[in-house]
Amino acid sequence: MYRGLISTSLFLISFHLLILSQPKPRVDFSGNYFFDKNELLSATSAIPADNFIKWADSLTSVVARLYFDNGFLDCDLTRETEFLNDTIPVLLKLNIKEGDRYSIKVVNIAGDDSSFSGSTGELTRKLEGSDFSSLSLQKYIAELIELYENSGHPFIKVVVESVVRDTSEEQSLFVNIRIEKGAPYNIDRIVIKGNENTADYVIIREIDLVPGEKFSEQKINSIPLKLNRLRFFDPVQIPDYYLDSRGQGVLEIKVVERKVNNFDGIVGFIPPSNDEEKGYFTGLVTVSIKNLFGTGRGTLLRWQKIDRLSNELEFNYYEPRVFGFRLNAGGGFFQKKQDSIYIQNKVDLFAEFPATDEIFFLLQFSRESLIPSILEVPIFTVYNSDQNTFSAGLKIDTRDDPLSPTKGSFFQTTFGSSQKGINGPAEYLTPEMPREYFIKRITLNLNLFYSLFPRQVAMLGINGKHIEGGLVEVSDLYKFGGTRSLRGYRENQFFGSVIGWSNFEYRFLLTRRSFAFLFYDLGFYKRDRNDKLKITGAEEAKSGYGFGLNLETGVGVLNVSYALAKGETFNQGKIHFGIINDF
Structure with a gap:
């Protein structure tokens, strides 16, 4: 008995080894x-x-x-x-x-509504005469379904009944299709769930749908993109559409609100360096209300004390859909005291005209005054001046989510013209010196987003600004460097009449709106020397690289990065830390 068991085991082992050894x-x-x-x-x-x-x-x-x-x-x-x-x-x-490849000779459609015959005929003509493939036929059916769904038929069915060879012509096919369009339906009611603070009318206004409107799959699918741009909610899903017990069409939109009204600040005290000096406070206080009383209006108040002699004060207001029209508008006030050189005051108004869901036309007017500080020992710093600027621009936004895009692009460009009037100081004005100058400004911002692999996104940003004119002073020059432009350097460390920077990030998504990233930044600036205006000439290219973390928190989007400028060792790197203001 044992001998038989041993023989059987040896046979099974040998057979198993034979199978494993087969190439x-x-x-x-x-x-x-x-x-x-x-x-x-x-x-x-x-x-x-x-x-x-x-x-x-x-x-x-x-x-x-x-x-x-x-x-x-x-x-x-x-x-x-x-x-x-x-x-x-x-x-x-x-x-x-292989044999010969067959082509589609005729597509016969049964059940096509006469009101759609023109559109379906156009789709059909594209298919007829083309080489047969399952993929092209599936695409054709999807286009038929989309056509009917966008015209009030949410429950349409398209069935391929048969594909028949043409006996009179070789390698030709007849495709027979039946359309069951179903009854037409409207969006009789819109139900919104989860909006504890945001008013219903704000959401309905943004999605451009009203009760009683004909069902449209295209409009419903675009709702998440429109609501995500408000930045009031977590990523919005495509709404549900169903028929209630009375046979009415119900569109149900579900949202989860974010915390968008924030107060944050930090205050520090710099002690005196000797007995003759006094200490002073520095700090940053920001009050940001992006959804005022649930109406979609926004306001921002920011105060920053940079050092003993420099501070900034800013106030902005945003009004969506002015008087119910497709027009967004707003304005703001900005004041800056720069060391003991000048005080800058600026008031601006802007309007945004949505041409489509993705294209916007921009208009802006600003008035700026520059007042040089009075010094004990008179020296020239800047001219006492007033400046009026008119700007026009274009914005194209195809991002799937403005806070953490995984695909799409953002493009914005503006062209501005300024009229600058010189008022003083009198001791630096000469009779032959013009009292008015014209200045031109151009800005460009382009961001591209592409998901190479699941939960990984590549981002490329290209930015540029240029100013030229008869009298461009230090206060007119563009500044950059730091968290939002060229990492690895101090905030606004560089300035010039021409500046440009690019950012490349490779992001690893931790959640839908939180991610870790690697980055490489490249920047350039140039300014011409002007001894009369106390401007030193410079032209440099800079680069920085590092890694960081972008987290959506209860107080806003927190961005932290560790950056190294070119030529720096690891222990010389800079930590950039801040709450990203998406006002």
């Missing part, structure tokens, strides 16, 4: 012209090869289906097998006779 079967193709060998191998690579006969049958079936789906209805496959030691199959030879 993996290979396949060789011949006669293939439409598909090359790599394409065929890729299409069949997922077939398990543990059983040669099943593997060979599955591979033959996949290749046959691949040719059929691309119009080779007469494709013929034969196969041969090569063995190792006349017992172990190691090579499958697949001989392919």
